[in-house]
Amino acid sequence: MAIAYLNGEWLAPEKARVSVFDRGFMFGDGIYEVMPVYEGRIFTLEQHLVRLGRSLGEIRLRSPMSDDEWKILLTHAIEKSGEQTALLYLQVTRGIASPRSHEYPQDVTPTVLITVTQAPQLLRDSVVPYRMVTKRDFRWGRGDIKVVSLIANGLLKNEALDEGYDDAILLRDGEVTESTSSNVFIAVNGVIITPPKSHFLLHGITRDHLVELARSNGLAIEERAISEAELLGADEVWITSTGHELWPVSEVNGRPVGNGEAGVIWQTLDRLFQESKSTYLRS
Ligand code: PMP
Numbered sequence: 001m002a003i004a005y006l007n008g009e010w011l012a013p014e015k016a017r018v019s020v021f022d023r024g025f026m027f028g029d030g031i032y033e034v035m036p037v038y039e040g041r042i043f044t045l046e047q048h049l050v051r052l053g054r055s056l057g058e059i060r061l062r063s064p065m066s067d068d069e070w071k072i073l074l075t076h077a078i079e080k081s082g083e084q085t086a087l088l089y090l091q092v093t094r095g096i097a098s099p100r101s102h103e104y105p106q107d108v109t110p111t112v113l114i115t116v117t118q119a120p121q122l123l124r125d126s127v128v129p130y131r132m133v134t135k136r137d138f139r140w141g142r143g144d145i146k147v148v149s150l151i152a153n154g155l156l157k158n159e160a161l162d163e164g165y166d167d168a169i170l171l172r173d174g175e176v177t178e179s180t181s182s183n184v185f186i187a188v189n190g191v192i193i194t195p196p197k198s199h200f201l202l203h204g205i206t207r208d209h210l211v212e213l214a215r216s217n218g219l220a221i222e223e224r225a226i227s228e229a230e231l232l233g234a235d236e237v238w239i240t241s242t243g244h245e246l247w248p249v250s251e252v253n254g255r256p257v258g259n260g261e262a263g264v265i266w267q268t269l270d271r272l273f274q275e276s277k278s279t280y281l282r283s
Pocket of ligand 1: 153178181183205206241242243
């Protein structure tokens with residue numbers, strides 16, 4: 001059952017109400033996290049809490065809770081929902097302030113919203129690779145902060161959809177940054193490559209987990225810039241995110257990637273990823 005927590009109150013998500021003066025609504029002045037729930041437990045919880053703390057710090061908002069308090073609250077949210085496979089959204093805004101002003105209000109309590117909603121299990125045989133199109137990354141220069149203002153990501157995703165693609169791979173100054181809600185990996189001659197962390201892309205938890213898995217399993221991996229030409233000539237391309245895990249890409253700009261099917265490196269990494277999940281769930 002979907003459940004929401006809003007500023008101390010538990011209720012059905014559709015019953016949750018936020019003030020029109022909430023700065024999240026007025027200015028997009030807030031940050032969020034999305035966490036994967038498998039078998040009723042949050043996978044990579046510690047990493048998500050670190051990124052949450054970082055996002056809050058970057059927008060100069062003091063966390064309303066300690067990491068231990070977050071853990072208790074998030075665990076409680078999952079228990080209350082009774083969901084086994086779910087996505088947990090946590091949103092923190094700068095709170096309610098009136099009259100509307102760009103200046104940060106003093107002594108305002110941040111708004112905290114948590115929702116837990118059922119997610120479909122990602123069965124690997126039903127993964128249909130994506131057809132992607134490249135687009136210029138015109139977003140602001142702090143894609144590393146997980147801000148609630150996703151207007152540019154939405155515009156780019158919907159442009160891609162309107163053109164008949166599944167999503168866009170974004171290029172800034174001719175180099176790949178990420179996709180509209182996921183990170184990008186390629187494989188060239190057996191080497192895995194993903195763009196390095198910078199202010200221009202979200203430091204994805206799935207991305208980091210995969211980089212670590214590749215390294216600890218002795219696979220060749222480089223965190224370095226990917227040019228448009230290298231993307232278009234890659235043997236394999238895939239995206240990563242909490243909601244999609246590792247998702248293969250069959251086509252970029254109408255040209256097939258490799259033979260147009262999920263490649264062997266993707267398969268290897270996906271197996272390692274699924275194993276790491278099972279190990280965690282058994283721990
Ligand atoms: N980039 C963007 C722009 C995102 O919104 C997301 C999350 N949906 C990601 C990358 C992937 O991050 P994560 O693996 O932490 O879900």
